[in-house]
Amino acid sequence: MGSTDAALPVGADLRTWLARLQATGRLSLARPGARLRFEVAGIANRLDGTSASLFPKPDGHPVPVVSGLLSQRAWMAEALGVGEGELVERFQDACRNPIPTVESTADASCQEVMHHEVDLAELLPIPTHNEHDHGAYITAGLLIARRRDTGVQNVSIHRLQISGPNRLGALLLPRHTLAFFQENEAAGADLDIAIVIGVDPLTLMASQAAVPIDHDELEIAGALRGAPLPVVKCVTNDVRVPANAEIVLEGRLLARVREPEGPFGEFPQYYGERAERHVIELSAVTHRQSPLYHTIVGGGLEHLLLGCIPREGSFLSHLRSTFPCVRAVHLPQGGVCRYHLYVQVHRPAPGEVKNVILGALGTHYDIKHVTVVDSDVDVFDPAEVEWAVATRFQADRDLVVVPGTQGSKLDPSTTDGIGAKMGLDATVPPGATGMRFTRIRVPGETDLDIEELTGPAPVDWQAACR
Incomplete structure (x- = not known):
């Protein structure tokens, strides 16, 4: 069954999108008990680009895993309610016209259940994806960092290695999260963060916007929705997170602490090597009743396209301005x-x-x-x-x-x-004259009704030519 061009409703969450995929034949249900080590990733990869995957009771864990939510450009356009050809323009417009978030005054669904004793392996079904990955990784977590002096936030996705019950190894490339952290570390201070798992597709896309520092990607999510994104303050720090998320991990990036992280299968289809990297210590986990856990398989289409479409919009805006x-x-x-x-x-x-x-x-x-x-x-x-x-x-x-x-x-x-x-x-050289660079074409070709003008050849095709 095909997709629909109707945009997601303003209050959409991850479950709204899964319902859309199921209703249009694009959500596959795995047998219960799929193994978290390699099997979840293997099934998701086999379905990549054709269907999202839902894994009930993976390795017997009560929390289901979902993957492959945005593994076609057309699905991203559908979530926005635009044609595929308008996708980049729509994202570009959202980057130029962000809508500030609104702090939720009601009880937030992402905080229905709270855990102050954190044991990640017990709380969450975290898969191991590729053959030489060091172990289980959180791969679809939106890492939200907040500047203490201005309150400005940054949203990004980083690979997060499970290094202990409440400890994560993080690869921070030279982007805005690292800049926020380096400011704090220079003063000997940790950086408060939250890791949000399981959000609507528009917030997921917005997290990858390539915008200047001090531009909050949650405001771009609001622009994509056409309304402010409801957020809520974390339980143990001042970071604001999407109120309708499935799972939130609260913690801090530790100043002057580095520990081994990697290897991990990355988007170039190679492994990021093991090295001394940044460390996150978690202080709490909150989640919805009966949450869903989203994982992005390293190097899969969802991984590639999530970094592609938002960047295309940002790059187009940047280049057109000059x-x-x-x-x-x-x-x-x-x-x-x-x-x-x-x-x-x-x-x-x-x-x-x-x-x-x-x-x-x-x-x-x-x-x-x-x-x-x-x-x-x-x-x-x-x-x-x-x-x-x-x-x-x-x-x-x-x-x-x-x-x-x-x-x-x-x-x-x-x-x-x-x-x-x-x-x-690879443009036509300036001053080119004559027909040297004129492309060939057949006049009227695209207007022909091929189904009316042609049909299957009969067995005795030679007789048809007499």
């Missing part, structure tokens, strides 16, 4: 939805494409290769982009290489995150 010729951007799956960026431009000024390349490389350190194409090339079709490179690009004229730049530490081809970046100008 280069009006930019029409569209795309982070293709072949570039692990992080490292390769396609940019579509319309009638750029002479030399402007190289400026667009440099601007695109500066949007985020993850971007490694940028390919710029004209507006007659579909940036969402990798074959079209490759065709443009094959027929419009010359390396001695159109290649930009920037050595010694900051890249992704998860890219194994870099040296601790330091590597080269590259841009390819």
Whole structure:
């Protein structure tokens, strides 16, 4: 059964989305008791992109596991109530026009049950995903950090290794959470945080927005919903969390403490290596009655697309603010939805494409290769982009290489995150004349009704030709 373009209701939560998936034939129920070590991830991977997965009583645990909630671009567009072609524009608009959260005055569903004695293995069914992962990891937790002086919050997703009953190892890459923490650590102070598991798809998408520091992603979630997101203050600290979340872990990032973390299977389909990394100590767990636990399988489509769509919206907004010729951007799956960026431009000024390349490389350190194409090339079709490179690009004229730049530490081809970046100008060269770069086409081809004009060939097809 197909999807519907109706947006999720303003008060939607994770359960609302699961009901939508079930009603449209996109939620698969695993047999009870699937093993948390590898089997949950294996089943989720086999269904990846076609169906979300629901696992009752995994390894006998009373809390069900769900996975694969947003493993198609079309599903993300559906949650927003827009066409797939409007998805990036809609997200871009939300980043530009955030809606402040509203503090809930009613009892929050995420705090229906409270635990001040924390034993993660007992409370939550946390899977082990890939073969060489160090062990169980929380992978779909929205880590919310709050600046003590301003109260501004940041939302992001980090891999979180279960290191003890109330202890997590965290990989903090050079982004806003790390900046918040470093401010506190310089003063010898821990950083209060919360980890939110099980939210509606719009809040999940908003957590990945690439916006300037001190822009609260929960306000972008409000803009995507078209109404303020209700939040509630944590029980043991001042962090505000989505009131209708399934599970909330409260704690703090410990200043001047590092412990071994990793390896873990990451989005480039390689393992992030073991190293001394940041540590979270938990002080409480709150959750709904009969909660659901969301896990994202490392390297799966949900992992890739969650980082892709919000970034496309953010990158498009950033580039258009400087280069009006930019029409569209795309982070293709072949570039692990992080490292390769396609940019579509319309009638750029002479030399402007190289400026667009440099601007695109500066949007985020993850971007490694940028390919710029004209507006007659579909940036969402990798074959079209490759065709443009094959027929419009010359390396001695159109290649930009920037050595010694900051890249992704998860890219194994870099040296601790330091590597080269590259841009390819695959647009028609300025001043091209005649029919040299005119694309062939058959007039009226797209208007033909093929079902009316053709049909299956009969067995005696030769007779039909007489």
